Amino acid sequence: MPLGTLDRTPPPFFRQGPSALSKLTVFSALALFLMVADVRFSVTQPVRSLIANMLYPAQWLVMEPIGWVRSASGYFQSLQASRQQEEQARQQLNSQSQRASQVEQLTLENTRLRRLLDLRERIATPAQAAQVLYDAADSFSRKVIIDKGMVNGVAAGSPVIDEAGVLGQVTRVYTSVSEVTLVIDRDQAIPVLNTRTGARGVAFGDPAAHGGGLELRYMGANSDVQVGDILTTSGVDGVYPPGLPVARVDKVDRRSDSAFARIYLHPLALVASTAHVMVLKPVATQIAARPVPEPAPPVGRKAVLK
DSSP states (O other): OOGGGSOOSOOGGGOOOSOHHHHHHHHHHHHHHHHHHHHHHOTTHHHHHHHHHHHHHHHHHHHHHHHHHHHHHHHHHHHHHHHHHHHHHHHHHHHHHHHHHHHHHHHHHHHHHHHHHHHHHTOOSOEEEEEEEEEOSOTTSOEEEESOOGGGTOOTTOEEEOSSSEEEEEEEEOSSOEEEEETTSTTOEEEEEETTTOOEEEEEEETTGGGSEEEEESOBTTOOOOTTOEEEEOOTTSSSOTTOEEEEEEEEEOOTTOSBOEEEEEESSOTTTOOEEEEEOOGGGGSOOOOOOOOOOOOOHHHHHO
16 A cells, blocks of 8 residues: 555554643643733632641641751750860869969968068068978978078078967978977976066977977966967077067966966967078077187286386
C-alpha cells in the first residue's frame, strides 16, 4: 500500500484532548488571573487558611521532635556554660580571697614597720633593720635567727627590738645570720626601771610562767609594784639604751613566808609573731674609753739633790 494512502489521524481510543500549547496558554492565563485576583481581592485567602488548618497537625508532628532535639541540645549547652561560669567564678573568688589575705598581711606588716620606724626615730643609738628568718631548732630555749650577721657589722650582745619593745639580745653571730635570744628565755636577764615609781630591778626570762613571760625577781614583799606598771630598760648594764619598753606587770604575788614578792611580767614585744626587727649597737661600744693616766716622771737622786 502506498504511503500516501495511510490515515495519519489517531484512532478514537488514543485521542488526547486539546494540545499541549492550548493547555499551557489556558493554565498560564488562569494562574495570572488567580494571582491578580488574590493580590487585588484576596480570593484565595480562605482556601489557604483551610489548607493551613488541615496541615497544621502534620506540621506539628513533624516539627515537635526537632523542637525536642533543639531543647535538649540547648539544655546541655546551657548546663555546660553554667558549669564553666561556676568554675570561673570559683577561681576568681579564690584569687580575690588570696589577694584579700595578702592585703591584710601587707597592711599589718606596714603598720608594724611604721611603728618600728617611729620607735627608731626616738632612739639615738645606731641601728640596722633585719628580718626574722625562723625559730631556732632548740626546743628548750627561745631563740630566733635573723638575716644579718658578721658581714653586716652585727656584734654579739647587740640589743634587738621590734615595734613594741625589746625583743632580745644577739648571743651568737655567724657570717650572714645571727642568733637572737628572746627576753623570755630562762637564761636571759635585763635591768629594768619602773616608769611609775622609778625603782630599778632585774627581769628574768621565765618561759614556763603564764605561757611564756618574764619574772621580776629580788623585789621586796612590800615593794611598790602594781599590776599594769610599765617596765623599761634602765641602761645601767651598758648593753640596752635606757627607755626601751620591756614588759608590763601582769601579776603580783606577795607571800607572807617569803621576803620577796613573785612578780610576773608580760613582754611588750611580739616574741611569737614578729617579722621585722632593729639591731642596735651595744651602749658600751659607744662610750669613750677611760683615758689612761700619764705616767709620773721618775724621781731620782739628782732630782732630790736639786
